[in-house]
Amino acid sequence: MPSRASGRATYRRWSRRRRTPPLVVLADARTCTEPGRPLTVVDLYDTPGQSTVLPCREVGSMACNLEISNMDFHEFVAVEAVEP
Template identity: 45%
Template structure:
């Protein structure tokens, strides 16, 4: 079954994989929406993705028709749900399938917008991640 599609070309897919706490899901969405004046996410909360692995997502994507493929997505997994920064797991499904990094809600609009319009490549953000694998902006930007 193909992955869901973002609502439009300017939003990224945020796929819920942790269904243990509806309030945490609401808090994560609130944090993402509050990070910028524009919406950057298409939220999908579908139990078929409960606990899904990156490998399974890659397999589903590989089996999809070319027109139905998703280039990247963000997972709302247990780490994103529980962490105070709500660090989503960004997943590359195209250039380096399976490559990941974390992106806190504060940085999500920047990453989503640039990936959605192909202004920057997934690798540029992943390469700028800190030692924990989390993108917190590029050197010289305000990380507060």
């Protein structure tokens, strides 16, 4: 079993490699007035500046999947006429 010290060292190496957070989440007037509390999410990593609007309940899943590189930002971008 690895020691706690080796775990901390691994985390430090990983965190130094991390360039920027993968996204920014913005709340606006629409977030406070519309059902589902839609949030605007802006990509900072794959295609910087690309944005999409997601229901509040989906943003946590998106952040986790981007963080572990399970999915890419473009997979969350809404397709026209399709409900998220």
